[in-house]
Amino acid sequence: MIRLVLVFLLALGGAALADTARVAPQTPAQVRLSFAPVVKKAAPAVVNVYVSHVERMPRNPLFDDPIFQRFFGGGGGEGERVQKALGSGVLVDPSGLVVTNYHVVENATEVRVALADRREFEAEIALRDPRTDLAVLRLKSEGETFPTLEMGDSDALEVGDFVIAIGDPFGVGQTVTQGIVSALARTQIGASDYGFFIQTDAAINPGNSGGALVDLDGRLVGINSMIYSRSGGSMGLGFAIPVSMVKGVVAAALHGGKSVKRAWLGATLQNVSKDIADNLGLDRPTGALVVEVDSAGPAAAAGLKRGDVIAAIDGQPVDDAQSVGFRLGVKPLGGTARLATLRDGKTLDLPLKLASAPETPPRDALTIHGRSPFDGALVMNLSPAVAEELSLDGAHQGVVVAAVGENSTAAQVGVQKGDIVLAVNGAAIASTRDLERACAERSRWWDLTILRGGETIRTRLGG
Incomplete structure (x- = not known):
């Protein structure tokens, strides 16, 4: 009987505890869960980037006709068409340095930046880094001190962490969205050479490009770069460039650099497939x-050999070939990285000197003209x-095409x-001057030998 009463009292106490757990909140603090403090800290440093691109239209020959000029007047110079685009950016230095995406300002002829407090400034492009899809703008101002966003540690992020995206989607004005880190080290996205993205389900839409991805301490952990979408709107698949890559770009801009030099491995890599893993044990x-392995590169000097598998760099695991590029790309030049390398069932610790790739011979860039x-x-x-x-693996000699003019003969x-370019009309091409001389000659036919994507192509074109 006593045991039965005890069980009843315990059950009653359990019910009372359950009722207590469901009591309505007694204070505002118990019901208020807000990211407002984080937003107040971060939002002033997130800006809108307005880009204008003046496209020159070719002159119509009709304007040179005397009859046309008689009835419709002169003029008729080259026409201009102004294209406008919108993106976002992040102030990272009080002097007025703004980080944004390279694709936002790629073809810009004029850039203006609007701050969260509605002030507007003209900006110049201080640095372009298409390999990471990042660019740095410098605001044109005198004596101004701008709000900035503290940089965090993207390597400390974990899947499931809360993050906040701030930007200007569709030009509606500064907008804040919240989500979690959905995945880390996303590669094979194809947005940049250093594809190593933070994936988030925080809503990112067109116009958010270049905006901030921040953690709950209000620190910058990524630059929003792209979305995966079938409709053009957010589907919960957003990708941001880790701030560890951003830091190197900003450092180069602060030191007056126009481009970023990164560590060179001097080796060609590929991902380890299941078959390769089985064969290597x-x-x-x-x-x-x-x-x-390039015999003159840092990899050879470190003792790296063909058939080795790079498993980690400075203790950070390497999942694929792109991971190696990213891990070396975020390290400052002049030091040494430790490569954990698998060879014949053993793990080796190889020291890799962090040096940039040499420009030997000099690039001697020129644009080819003529028929x-x-x-x-x-x-x-x-x-x-x-x-x-230019991300050319395994290429050692010849002349490379760095760009092709729009509507040019080369493009057509x-x-x-x-x-x-390896050969033109049977003559080997070893330098840009060789190609310039070969193209200066009139020819009825053009026999070309070109290396493209690792394959040698021979073709014949009419002169």
Whole structure:
């Protein structure tokens, strides 16, 4: 009987505890869960970026007709069409440095920046880094001190952490969205050479590009870069460039650099597939397989060999070949990185000197003019620095096409950026001057040998 009463009292006490747990909140603090303090700290440093691009239209020959001029007047110079775009940016230095996406300002002829307090400033592009899809703007102002966003540590993020995205989607005005870190180290996205993105379900839409991804301490952990969408709107798949990559770009801009120099490995890598892992006796398909080693590069000096698998860099695990590029790309030059390398079932610790790729021979860039298939193409001598800059794996000699002019002859015949010109009309091309001389000659036919994507292409075009 006593035992039965005790059980009844325990049950009654449990019910009372349950009722207590469901009591209505007694104070505002018990019901208020707000990100407002974080937003107040971060929002003043997030800006809108307005971009104008003046596109010159070709002159219509009809304007030169005397009859047309008689009835419709003169003029008729080159027409202009102004295209406008909108993005976001983040103030990272009190002097007025703004980080945004490269694709936001890629073709800009005029850039204006609007702050959260509605002040507007003209801006110049201080640094472009297309490989990371980042750019740095410098506001044109005198004596101004701007609010900035403290940079955090993107390597400290974990899947499930709360994050906040701030930007200007669709030009409606500064907007804040909240979500979590959905995934880390996302590669194979294709937005930049250093594809190593933070994935988030915080709503990111067109216009958010270049905006801030912040943690709950109000620190910058990423620059919002792109979305995956079938409709053009947010589907909960947003990607941000980690702030660890942003830091190097900002440091280069602060020191007056126009571009960013990064550590050169001097080796060609590929992802480790399941078949490769089985053949090498690895437990799982992870790491970066060394396919080729440049005998004059840092990898060779460190003792890296073909067939090795890079498993980690300075203790940070490497999942694939792109991870190696990212891990080396965020490290300052002049030091040493430790490569954990798998070879014949053993793990080796190899010291890699962090040095930039040499520009030997000098690039000697020039644009080809004249009646040839390369008219309008910007070409450079191939060097390790140029190969690294244009992401050309395994290319060692020849002349590379660095850019192709819009509506040029080169564009019309199918010449592409990254093509390596090996021979023209049977003559080997070893320098840009060789190509310039070959293209200066009149020819009824053009026999071209081009290396594209690792494949040698031979083609014949009419002169």
